[in-house]
Each structure stands twice: as structure tokens, then as C-alpha cells.
Amino acid sequence: MYYELISAEGGEPVVVDEYVRGRPSQALRPYVVSYSGYRQRGVPPMRHLGLPSPSLTMILTLDDPLVVESHPDPRQGAGRYDALIGGLHLTPAVITHDGRQAGLQVALSPSGCRALLGLPAGELGGLDVDAAALLGDRAVAEIRERLAHAADWPSRLAQLDTWLNKRINPDKARPEITHAWERIVRNVPVGRVAEEVGWSNRHLTTRFRAETGLNPKEAARVARFDRARRSLSPHRRIAEVAAAHGYADQSHLVREFRALAGCTPSEWLADEFAFVQALQLQPAHDDSHD
CATH class of the missing domain: 2.60.120.10 (Jelly Rolls)
Known part of the structure; x- marks a missing residue:
């Protein structure tokens, strides 16, 4: 440690x-x-x-x-x-x-x-x-x-x-779910993961939700959001973070922030880092494209 x-x-x-x-x-x-x-x-x-x-x-x-x-x-x-x-x-x-x-x-x-x-x-x-x-x-x-x-x-x-x-x-863990989780959060398609554990797509989705509390699509979504928000900083443009983590564009990342965090990336940065300059990362501030 x-x-x-x-x-x-x-x-x-x-x-x-x-x-x-x-x-x-x-x-x-x-x-x-x-x-x-x-x-x-x-x-x-x-x-x-x-x-x-x-x-x-x-x-x-x-x-x-x-x-x-x-x-x-x-x-x-x-x-x-x-x-x-x-x-x-x-x-x-x-x-x-x-x-x-x-x-x-x-x-x-x-x-x-x-x-x-x-x-x-x-x-x-x-x-x-x-x-x-x-x-x-x-x-x-x-x-x-x-x-x-x-x-x-x-x-x-x-x-x-x-x-x-x-x-x-260790006997309490479920090896198939552990494997599926590790693959899903790395954005491996559900069909491929189901083949790897020997289950149907439907059975995997049902078991996955029961064991984790999220379905595979939600787990992949949360994992990508987590990677993106951890790479945000007052010194890095939001559009750059969006592109690096596979979002279609900056607006896509902003929509995900609003859905999962209840705020925009700039608002989160300002609160998390207590750093007002985070709101000035973009040349023209517009929450719909922030």
C-alpha cells in the first residue's frame, strides 16, 4: 500500500x-x-x-x-x-x-x-x-x-x-459478473461480453443489473463520464476533454454533465476547485455549448 x-x-x-x-x-x-x-x-x-x-x-x-x-x-x-x-x-x-x-x-x-x-x-x-x-x-x-x-x-x-x-x-464474489463489469466499463460491446461469459445478451443484462444496480449501458455511460470529469481542469478546454473521451462534441459532454451531475462542466469546476476562472475557459460563455 x-x-x-x-x-x-x-x-x-x-x-x-x-x-x-x-x-x-x-x-x-x-x-x-x-x-x-x-x-x-x-x-x-x-x-x-x-x-x-x-x-x-x-x-x-x-x-x-x-x-x-x-x-x-x-x-x-x-x-x-x-x-x-x-x-x-x-x-x-x-x-x-x-x-x-x-x-x-x-x-x-x-x-x-x-x-x-x-x-x-x-x-x-x-x-x-x-x-x-x-x-x-x-x-x-x-x-x-x-x-x-x-x-x-x-x-x-x-x-x-x-x-x-x-x-x-472471495467466495462471495461472482466471477462472471466481475469479468463482465471489467469489460463493460471499458466499453466492450455487450454481445461480445455475453459470448465471453457464455450467456445470452438478455441473461447478461438481467444478471448484471441485479448484481450491480446498473444495466450494462448505464455502467459504460457512468464509467466514461467518470473518466471525462476526472480529466477536467481549469487549464484544459472542455472541447478537448469531450474529444479525448469519445463524446460527439462539447455539447454532448455538457448534456451528460447536466443529466448525471445536474450542472455544466464549468459550474462543476468552479464549485469543485473553488476557482472562478473555470467559468472563463471558453471565449464566449454559453451553457448550451459549455
């Missing part, structure tokens, strides 16, 4: 703004995509979008609860969570904080949901649930306590990795 400190700054002692990321140990890599840790204190209150991605999300807070203003499923009311697990989804969650937050986030593959949590990712499709309801109050309380008392970020990530390693049950 390794970790990388992305940013850490603070002029006054009361201001803390840290973000780290890491990879799991070898045994966990079929099930865990990545780790990230964050700690902020004394920063301005913020609103963050939890966007659709090809990973389920587990968040373990270190102090204050996670405040979810709205969930991907509008039938879920706003909530506060010491620990949360979110399934795959097609609309954003809205998370807020008042200038203070700290926690660790685990990005899980769909096969990791079975191997580590003991249930198919399809049962969590579009939902955010209290982690204690799935893992038990005691297990969640114990890992949060160990994380909170760890001396530094490398220690926290190591504690998290050890805890997850103890939970692995």
Missing part, C-alpha cells in the same frame, strides 16, 4: 486543509479501487457533489457526522452519518459541511461489495445507507475509534487496509 499527500496548507494554526489518497494492499485490489482521506477545519462552509462513478462509496468519519443534504434517490430524506455506504447511482448526492470535516473514503468495486460487505451491489443501487446497518454498530465504532486515534495519515490508511483485509471473503 502507498499513500500520497495531494494538498496540505494552513497559514494560521486553526486552519487545516488536507487530502491524501492511497491504494489498497495486493489482496484487496480486486475489491477496493482506492482510498482517500480528508481533514478540513477553519475553511469556508462548502457544498460538494457526490457524482455518479463506477465505484461504490464507503465513508468513515473521524469526528463530525457526514451531512447529506440530498441523496441520489429523492425519496431518501436528508441525513447525518458517522459512517455511510453508497451504491452505484445515476444522479448526484449533495454533501455539505460548515467548515469542519474529516474522514476516510473507500471506493469499492461491485465485486468488493459482495466480498467485503456480503451482499450484491444491486441491493444498494441508488441508495445511501448507514454503514452500521450492514456491518454492525460494534464493527463500525471500533474501526472509527482506531482511525481517530491513529497518529497520522499513513497509520490511518494502514489501519483501514488491515480492517478490510480481515473482511475479505
Whole structure:
């Protein structure tokens, strides 16, 4: 396992703004995509979008609860969570904080949901649930306590990795779905994937949705969107990102952003990076072509 400190700054002692990321140990890599840790204190209150991605999300807070203003499923009311697990989804969650937050986030593959949590990712499709309801109050309380008392970020990530390693049950995973998922998110046609696993197209689609919470077309769509939005930056033209990730044109990418994120790429950049110049990437601002 390794970790990388992305940013850490603070002029006054009361201001803390840290973000780290890491990879799991070898045994966990079929099930865990990545780790990230964050700690902020004394920063301005913020609103963050939890966007659709090809990973389920587990968040373990270190102090204050996670405040979810709205969930991907509008039938879920706003909530506060010491620990949360979110399934795959097609609309954003809205998370807020008042200038203070700290926690660790685990990005899980769909096969990791079975191997580590003991249930198919399809049962969590579009939902955010209290982690204690799935893992038990005691297990969640114990890992949060160990994380909170760890001396530094490398220690926290190591504690998290050890805890997850103890939970692995590879027999719970479904090899055909794991293979299909890995191929679908790389935009391999459904017909070819069905042949590879020995199923009909219809059977693959039915099983795939039940196991992951998305159908193959939705999974490929979310994976492409995730790759595109991760390559966005205030210093890269949106049209260039659209072309690099197979969108017909800039307008196509903007439509996908509106559908999956509820905003345009420029609006997302401005919020995510708190960088107003992101709105000035284009010579003439027009949200229909932004």
C-alpha cells in the first residue's frame, strides 16, 4: 500500500486543509479501487457533489457526522452519518459541511461489495445507507475509534487496509459478473461480453443489473463520464476533454454533465476547485455549448 499527500496548507494554526489518497494492499485490489482521506477545519462552509462513478462509496468519519443534504434517490430524506455506504447511482448526492470535516473514503468495486460487505451491489443501487446497518454498530465504532486515534495519515490508511483485509471473503464474489463489469466499463460491446461469459445478451443484462444496480449501458455511460470529469481542469478546454473521451462534441459532454451531475462542466469546476476562472475557459460563455 502507498499513500500520497495531494494538498496540505494552513497559514494560521486553526486552519487545516488536507487530502491524501492511497491504494489498497495486493489482496484487496480486486475489491477496493482506492482510498482517500480528508481533514478540513477553519475553511469556508462548502457544498460538494457526490457524482455518479463506477465505484461504490464507503465513508468513515473521524469526528463530525457526514451531512447529506440530498441523496441520489429523492425519496431518501436528508441525513447525518458517522459512517455511510453508497451504491452505484445515476444522479448526484449533495454533501455539505460548515467548515469542519474529516474522514476516510473507500471506493469499492461491485465485486468488493459482495466480498467485503456480503451482499450484491444491486441491493444498494441508488441508495445511501448507514454503514452500521450492514456491518454492525460494534464493527463500525471500533474501526472509527482506531482511525481517530491513529497518529497520522499513513497509520490511518494502514489501519483501514488491515480492517478490510480481515473482511475479505472471495467466495462471495461472482466471477462472471466481475469479468463482465471489467469489460463493460471499458466499453466492450455487450454481445461480445455475453459470448465471453457464455450467456445470452438478455441473461447478461438481467444478471448484471441485479448484481450491480446498473444495466450494462448505464455502467459504460457512468464509467466514461467518470473518466471525462476526472480529466477536467481549469487549464484544459472542455472541447478537448469531450474529444479525448469519445463524446460527439462539447455539447454532448455538457448534456451528460447536466443529466448525471445536474450542472455544466464549468459550474462543476468552479464549485469543485473553488476557482472562478473555470467559468472563463471558453471565449464566449454559453451553457448550451459549455
